[in-house]
Amino acid sequence: MRPFTYERAGSPAEAAAAAIRMQGARFIAGGTNLIDLMKIEVETPAHLIDVNGLGLDSIEGTQDGGLRIGALVSNADLSADKRVRRDYGVLTRAIVAGASGQLRNKATTGGNLLQRTRCPYFYDTNQPCNKRKPGSGCGAIGGFSRQLGIVGVSDKCIATYPGDMAVALRVLDAKVETVKPDGTTRTIPIGEFHRLWGDTPHIETALETGELITAVILPPPLGGRHFYHKVRDRRSYAFALVSIAAVIQQDGSGRVAVGGIAPKPWRVPAADAALPDAAAAARALTAGATPTEDNRFKIALVERTLAGVLAEARGEGATS
Amino acid sequence: MKFDTPAGTNPIDQGKVVGRPTPRIDGKFKTTGTAPYAYERHDVAPNQAYGYILGASIAKGTITSIDTAEAEAANGVIGIVSTLDHKPVPLGPMNTANLFGGGEVQHYHQAIAMVVAESFEQARAAAHLIRVDYARGEGSFDLKRAAPSAEPVEDSEKRQGDFEAAFGNAPVTLDATYTTPDESHAMMEPFATIAAWEGDKLTVWTSNQMIQWNKRDLAKALDMPIEKVRVDSPYIGGGFGAKLFLRADAVVAALGAKQVGRPVKLSMQRPLTFNNSTHRAATIQRIRFGAGEDGKLTAIAHESTSGNLPGGGPESAINQTELLYAGENRLTAMRLAILNLPEGNAMRAPGEASGLMALEIAMDEMAEKLGMDPVAFRKANDTQVDPMNPERPFSKRKMIECLDRGAREFGWERRNPQPGRNREGRWLVGHGMAVGFRNNLLMKSGARVRLSGDGIVTVETDMTDIGTGTYTILAQTAAEMMGLPIERIRVELGDSDYPISAGSGGQWGANNSTSGVYAACVKLREQVAQSLGFNSDEVEFADGQVRAGERSFPLGHAAAENDLTAEDSIEYGNLDKQFQQSTFAGHFVELAVDAYTGEAHLRRMLAVCEAGRILNPISARSQVIGAMTMGAGAALMEHLVVDKRFGFFVNHDLAGYEVPVHADIPHQEVIFLEETDPVSSPMKAKGVGELGLCGVSAAIANALYNATGARVRDYPITLDKYLDRLPAVA
Numbered sequence A: 001m002r003p004f005t006y007e008r009a010g011s012p013a014e015a016a017a018a019a020i021r022m023q024g025a026r027f028i029a030g031g032t033n034l035i036d037l038m039k040i041e042v043e044t045p046a047h048l049i050d051v052n053g054l055g056l057d058s059i060e061g062t063q064d065g066g067l068r069i070g071a072l073v074s075n076a077d078l079s080a081d082k083r084v085r086r087d088y089g090v091l092t093r094a095i096v097a098g099a100s101g102q103l104r105n106k107a108t109t110g111g112n113l114l115q116r117t118r119c120p121y122f123y124d125t126n127q128p129c130n131k132r133k134p135g136s137g138c139g140a141i142g143g144f145s146r147q148l149g150i151v152g153v154s155d156k157c158i159a160t161y162p163g164d165m166a167v168a169l170r171v172l173d174a175k176v177e178t179v180k181p182d183g184t185t186r187t188i189p190i191g192e193f194h195r196l197w198g199d200t201p202h203i204e205t206a207l208e209t210g211e212l213i214t215a216v217i218l219p220p221p222l223g224g225r226h227f228y229h230k231v232r233d234r235r236s237y238a239f240a241l242v243s244i245a246a247v248i249q250q251d252g253s254g255r256v257a258v259g260g261i262a263p264k265p266w267r268v269p270a271a272d273a274a275l276p277d278a279a280a281a282a283r284a285l286t287a288g289a290t291p292t293e294d295n296r297f298k299i300a301l302v303e304r305t306l307a308g309v310l311a312e313a314r315g316e317g318a319t320s
Numbered sequence B: 001m002k003f004d005t006p007a008g009t010n011p012i013d014q015g016k017v018v019g020r021p022t023p024r025i026d027g028k029f030k031t032t033g034t035a036p037y038a039y040e041r042h043d044v045a046p047n048q049a050y051g052y053i054l055g056a057s058i059a060k061g062t063i064t065s066i067d068t069a070e071a072e073a074a075n076g077v078i079g080i081v082s083t084l085d086h087k088p089v090p091l092g093p094m095n096t097a098n099l100f101g102g103g104e105v106q107h108y109h110q111a112i113a114m115v116v117a118e119s120f121e122q123a124r125a126a127a128h129l130i131r132v133d134y135a136r137g138e139g140s141f142d143l144k145r146a147a148p149s150a151e152p153v154e155d156s157e158k159r160q161g162d163f164e165a166a167f168g169n170a171p172v173t174l175d176a177t178y179t180t181p182d183e184s185h186a187m188m189e190p191f192a193t194i195a196a197w198e199g200d201k202l203t204v205w206t207s208n209q210m211i212q213w214n215k216r217d218l219a220k221a222l223d224m225p226i227e228k229v230r231v232d233s234p235y236i237g238g239g240f241g242a243k244l245f246l247r248a249d250a251v252v253a254a255l256g257a258k259q260v261g262r263p264v265k266l267s268m269q270r271p272l273t274f275n276n277s278t279h280r281a282a283t284i285q286r287i288r289f290g291a292g293e294d295g296k297l298t299a300i301a302h303e304s305t306s307g308n309l310p311g312g313g314p315e316s317a318i319n320q321t322e323l324l325y326a327g328e329n330r331l332t333a334m335r336l337a338i339l340n341l342p343e344g345n346a347m348r349a350p351g352e353a354s355g356l357m358a359l360e361i362a363m364d365e366m367a368e369k370l371g372m373d374p375v376a377f378r379k380a381n382d383t384q385v386d387p388m389n390p391e392r393p394f395s396k397r398k399m400i401e402c403l404d405r406g407a408r409e410f411g412w413e414r415r416n417p418q419p420g421r422n423r424e425g426r427w428l429v430g431h432g433m434a435v436g437f438r439n440n441l442l443m444k445s446g447a448r449v450r451l452s453g454d455g456i457v458t459v460e461t462d463m464t465d466i467g468t469g470t471y472t473i474l475a476q477t478a479a480e481m482m483g484l485p486i487e488r489i490r491v492e493l494g495d496s497d498y499p500i501s502a503g504s505g506g507q508w509g510a511n512n513s514t515s516g517v518y519a520a521c522v523k524l525r526e527q528v529a530q531s532l533g534f535n536s537d538e539v540e541f542a543d544g545q546v547r548a549g550e551r552s553f554p555l556g557h558a559a560a561e562n563d564l565t566a567e568d569s570i571e572y573g574n575l576d577k578q579f580q581q582s583t584f585a586g587h588f589v590e591l592a593v594d595a596y597t598g599e600a601h602l603r604r605m606l607a608v609c610e611a612g613r614i615l616n617p618i619s620a621r622s623q624v625i626g627a628m629t630m631g632a633g634a635a636l637m638e639h640l641v642v643d644k645r646f647g648f649f650v651n652h653d654l655a656g657y658e659v660p661v662h663a664d665i666p667h668q669e670v671i672f673l674e675e676t677d678p679v680s681s682p683m684k685a686k687g688v689g690e691l692g693l694c695g696v697s698a699a700i701a702n703a704l705y706n707a708t709g710a711r712v713r714d715y716p717i718t719l720d721k722y723l724d725r726l727p728a729v730a
């Protein structure tokens, strides 16, 4: 870990302004991802701006009947919130499928959205990685890529966005609210928040330098039945090989997003339109896939996991 | 004490303390944070500085330069120990890979430097500032590619009868190849050492299973007289074989402490442990069986190929096949390829764990070919003698009893023998079984016991407790022998100044170390009798009293004037030549596979074990369920993934190297057959710490086959290997 300086911001706008005053400044929220990466010098911020204590830790109703989730609301609090459990079950299920109780107590809504990939070559500073060190090459291509992406990836990077919460947010059409260093605010649809890697896998989101997430906005409840099925090699404390977030209505129509296969939570209009036909929806979701030998199975796994979710929606046998 | 004839009745047979479920006597220290583990021994030497290791970033080649200037100038840095400033340290007999010194890189994350600083954080930060230049060498990293050129392991080929002819003539045959991956010990406590010099005397407070091996090899590495080295390791947070041998942490900490003139404490960072240390090496195993229609095996061949660094040994996956089943025509052999990966070496049940993963799937496949029940097939091929040497009987062999009891308790007869036919909603449910087998090893083991006037007996031995419960069974042994309640026994372990013990490894620890305490207690009993003026033949030790005829004294009276101290070792004759000594288990598993996603969920596991006298059913059960958990990991997830281009284990942390979590482990049950084995030792016990691992992975594999109809011969059995063989969905 490199030595760094530290400050506590006084307000969200001040935090954003502070972030461009010093080169290499970063926000720190729960620290559960950032500190780990600093210890192994994958992240080397010169300055940390602590955004805890800015009053961004509450969940409030919005005028149109949705929810506004402060960026510093912990994953534990968000998943346990009565309104979330009642109206946005997919979100609770996705969050509790991730990490561990201890981590979820510390991890925040904003930090979770920005957690970095779990590609093992990204974590090992001896190895080439275009995301960690632009231009150094991609260690995973031709190496061990079983966990990595099959759609939306590029020849520069095949990593995934690894998180669970955002997959639910994608199916819910959430929006991310931010403040920029100049004090202006904007909202970014979740579908536009994470970027595809293209030639610049080190640029991961739509955020500009110094831009601070202040909240995540949920639209009014969708109704329907909510599912999050996360498939992994062990039953807890592992990232998804494939995960399916779905909201399915009485008539079998609905929405589906997939985690663990792409640089972002993967949602395709044609897949939603194809529901309740699991095979057709899965075909749409994995169209144009460029898997490696290691992760080709994810194509079939997407279809099978989705079929399982839809069977459960029809009342055919529980998931666990 | 020489043990060369089977044990008769002795005080241990009273079973007042030994054999009773006894909570760990060290439990209170562990649960209150007062059991001192190596890295936490702040009190043992003042002014400790912190070390941080730098690992090589290539798998093979030479270091052309190391520039430490920037690191040396960094905050808090006291000194930097560079591999280029040292000759390669001489290695003890058990090590293969270089531990430190010289410019040659033999494997990824080999220790090449250590920063010593005032704080851990400063040492870590400075380590990142060291610049190293390498000349990369070509290496061989792919076992599958290297296997055709693997050399036969000297003397490994064993033949009996004419395997080829019998196999050729057999009406029912199997010829299948199985693979097991590289696996990591992944013990909770990392390698850790505090090293301090006093003049030319070195003390290391470290985490090691085998104190005397460590002491011997550390003296050799540092080229110093062995009596100037002291090793202390009273608490160990798991080792599983990783801590059998001297490792880089102790060597580098000692060198660093000398260089900076201060005690150095060092813990190996987790991401380094997977490539820096040893691992269980991957195997490719070919098994051939021939049998008659009656289900009797007539031909058995098991050939295993593994790889290692030049000079390293094979993973001896064929061990059990020499002994487990009858069959007149046999062939076992090993081949070894050169691989420039980290060193392959012992991991819990080396040989048998991997070997049974293959052999016991093969038995399941063969039973199916014969149309036999898997339990019945194994029973039909039981042998009570060493099949390669029929004059040599097993001292005790209760495989059939383990299987019968297990089948009954598990409800085996309710299993559907047709694979893929047992469906509960979306779940495909399967049942599988396998035999567990592991030898009982005899090692000399010593102890000292001291009686003081207050009636307390203190046991001292360099034996280790690697989380297994050694403290407690040694206390139970002394309590039984001296007629005391366990509260009156103190146990001191892990210090090389104490009498030399068997140490912990190969499931030999419990039986041998308690026998060493037994031997010392026999001597102490004589001293007590003498001190009280008794004729030692007629003395009874019970309830804290020493009695003979009408006379009775509290035990402490014997030491009223002076402490009484007795020291002895157990040493073995050739009973292990006359008899084959082994332990047996029947493993039974129920598992369900999600017919959609292929996720495999264990539901029930049962192990029925025969391992002689069970000294403490609580800690023995812990050993077995822990081992079953490890076997579940081996079956379903554990896999060090080799990057075949760069030559290293890629998933080198506990996020990437997955071991089971609680949610993976369902109901586990362990039954011990009530047996004693008088051929083994005066304790009539055998090892049990590895038995629970042996065979369990195959039982899981067989259950998964029974559930799905998909036979996977390539561990770990992750869903990608059978997803395309599950019933169609949608």
Ligand SMILES: Cc1cc2nc3c(=O)[nH]c(=O)nc-3n(C[C@H](O)[C@H](O)[C@H](O)COP(=O)(O)OP(=O)(O)OC[C@H]3O[C@@H](n4cnc5c(N)ncnc54)[C@H](O)[C@@H]3O)c2cc1C
Binding pocket: A026, A027, A028, A029, A030, A031, A032, A033, A034, A035, A036, A051, A071, A072, A075, A097, A098, A099, A100, A103, A106, A107, A108, A109, A110, A111, A112, A113, A114, A115, A162, A163, A164, A165, A211, A212, A213, A214, A237, A238, A239, A240, B655
């Ligand atoms: C062992 C382990 C297992 C895990 N398993 C899972 C899992 O199964 N599923 C899963 O989804 N996640 C998992 N995680 C990841 C975990 O969810 C994230 O670490 C966590 O959500 C990050 O939140 P944080 O508040 O701690 O972020 P931090 O570590 O504080 O920050 C992360 C990044 O976000 C930036 N940041 C934080 N807040 C803001 C803000 N308001 N505006 C702009 N930038 C901001 C920081 O600068 C930093 O770059 C796991 C983590 C660990 C350590």
Ligand code: SF4
Binding pocket: A117, A119, A120, A121, A122, A128, A129, A130, A131, A132, A137, A138, A139, A140, A141, A148, A156, A157, A158, A159, A201
């Ligand atoms: S896949 Fe992406 S993160 Fe992984 S090594 Fe390649 S560039 Fe780096």
